[in-house]
Amino acid sequence: MLNLVMAVSLVLAVLPTAPPSTPATPVAVAAVVCVLSCDTVDPSRARQETFPVPEKQINGRRLVLHASDLDGMAWGSIDGGVAGDSVWLDRSWDGGVTWEGLLGRASIPGTWTGTRTLMYNVTDPGHHRRGLLRACGDAAAVACTDWIYPAVCDVTCDRTDAGQANGDAQPVPPTILYGRVIRLHTDQNSMAWASIESGGRGDEVWLDRSWDGGASWPAGSSLGRTAVAVGASTARTTMFATRDPRGRHYGGAVRACGREAAHQEGSCTAWARPAPTRARAAADALLYSYDPSPGWWPNSWWNSAATLTSVIDSGVREYDWIIARTFDVNRGRFAAGQRSTDPIDGDFISRSIDDSAWWALAWVAAYDRTGDQRYLAMASTIAAYVHQFWDPGTCGGGVWWDRERTYKNAVTSGLYLRLTASVHRRTPGDSVWLQRARTAANWYLGSGLINSAGLVNDGLTRDCRNNGQMVWSYNQGLGIGGLVEVWRATGDTRFLDGARRLADAAIASPQLTRGGVLTESCDIGQSSCDDNQKQFKGIFMRYFADLTKATNSAVYQRYARQQSDSIWATDRDALNRIGQRWAGGTPNQQDWRTQASGLGALIA
DSSP: OOOOOHHHHHHHHOOOOOOTSSOOOOOOOOOBSSSSSSSSSGGGGGOHHHHHHHOEEEEEEEEEEEETTTTTTEEEEEEEEOOTTTEEEEEEETTTOEEEEEEEEEEETTTOOOOEEOOOEOOOOOGGGOOEEEEEEEEESSEEOOOOOOOSSSSOOOBOOGGSOOBBEEEEEEEETTEEEEEEETTTTSSEEEEESSSSSSSSEEEESSSTTTOOOOOOEEEEEEETTTTOOEEOOEEEEEEBBBTTBBBOEEEEEEETTTTEEEEEEOOOOOSSSSHHHHHHHHHTOOOOTTTTTTOHHHHHHHHHHHHHHTTTTTGGGHHHHHHHHSSSEEOOSSSSSOOOEEETOOOOOHHHHHHHHHHHHHHHHHHHHHHHHHHHHHHHHTTTTTTTTTTSSOBBBBBTOOOBBBBHHHHHHHHHHHHHHHTTTOOHHHHHHHHHHHHHHSSOOOOTTTBSSSBOOTSSOOOOOOOOOHHHHHHHHHHHHHHHHHHHHHHHHHHHHHHHHHHHHTTTTEEEEEOOOEGSSSOOOOOOGHHHHHHHHHHHHHHHHOOOOHHHHHHHHHHHHHHHHHHTTTOBBBBOOOOSSSOOOHHHHHHHHHHHHOOO
């Protein structure tokens, strides 16, 4: 028996779909959509102007649809007209069956002969809606241009023959319907198609495509619908894209569906996302949660910095726009509660010194990725702020955790260690940051933060002793990453040796590794991790990978591979979502923080 959602899909698939030009009842109220900009931007601010569809003639008037893919927006114009002629936009979220009408309607005034609308967003990735848009006009008759963009294009476009597939993976089990085998196929280009085997005359197969993880598919039902030919027993659809870079949708989900003719019944596979590579699959699923309007992953401030760093580490060029977007939107001031419980003072600085340093390291990674000097300048600005809290007057050194100078802990000191050496290595002629890095590394190794087992405890007591608090994987990882970067800056092998001791201790200790898999204390039993702890292991793996690269150690390579293999086999669902427990098991939390953490291991 079909569930209700599947049954609705199958009914829709059988019914004819209204073509985009068929009159329908417009949606009454258009909600404002915000992506890179909000609706109603003046076209004079467009960064690009293209003409993606043919213009339309209305009684001698020219109706034109203009688009800027760089802005993700479009506008309409009418020319050669008279006063009272008008132009507007329609926007549809269901493939053109219904639409929000009369967007930006403008009439030709006075003695003018033309006018244009304001710009509207074509699509809405923040709310996982893929839109179509067209220009319409009224000049003693009403007409509209074609919609943009009905076909989704990635490496290849919708309706490409499956014979051109780059590989053939089957991410979920097939569904069986009266002996018919209905399979979902995906390839290395994130294209998908469906097939039916052991079928008979009149049997059909198709794809459903959803941009919100399978919750709905208003414009994605019955894609490539294909019948089994007379005398044949198999059929397959053409291919359809699951990623829409133009619309900034990266996490499209698909399923294969089929109908058995004799019983007039249908069945569908589970929803899935393609996995062209492990890292790419995890990164696409992570981008599903990025909101381009506020330019972050709501609603965690430092976690967004660490997550952006993971996205940069993935090496996918199509994500580079996210670097600039996050930087431009978030470099200003924010009141308490808008980005963090603390106010953000501008330049990613706040009272939480560790939060500020996470953003500095993100901009170091952005600079390495793009070569854009503004990112290095920002990292240096934040580093100078963090340095104000390096205090040799207490415990001989170390960085305070907050402006109130209440605690010297491992995370802030580890961040400072990595940051000072990173800024030095990217600043020609620098000697100041080099000395700070060397001083910080010597202090770190002798501070007492590292216990007798080679593990990093959470911080120091007021009288400068190891406080014996929890060993967290990210503190261990920051110690490794900081010492490796200082070694690169100074050439002093003591620091590389120190990093190796920390890595060896992490591998050997049951406090961090169980059954060969990196394990946080909150991963054990019925425990759960808070939103900060969800991201710790991925940070460890980022810097463990840096050490692996520096040493070319076979032991470290095997450990990194074991994390990736365990996640892929036991902690990933068909939508490539990764949970907190890399060895699997329950309870297992899952959100964008655990996704970013898992991505760190898959990259490593």
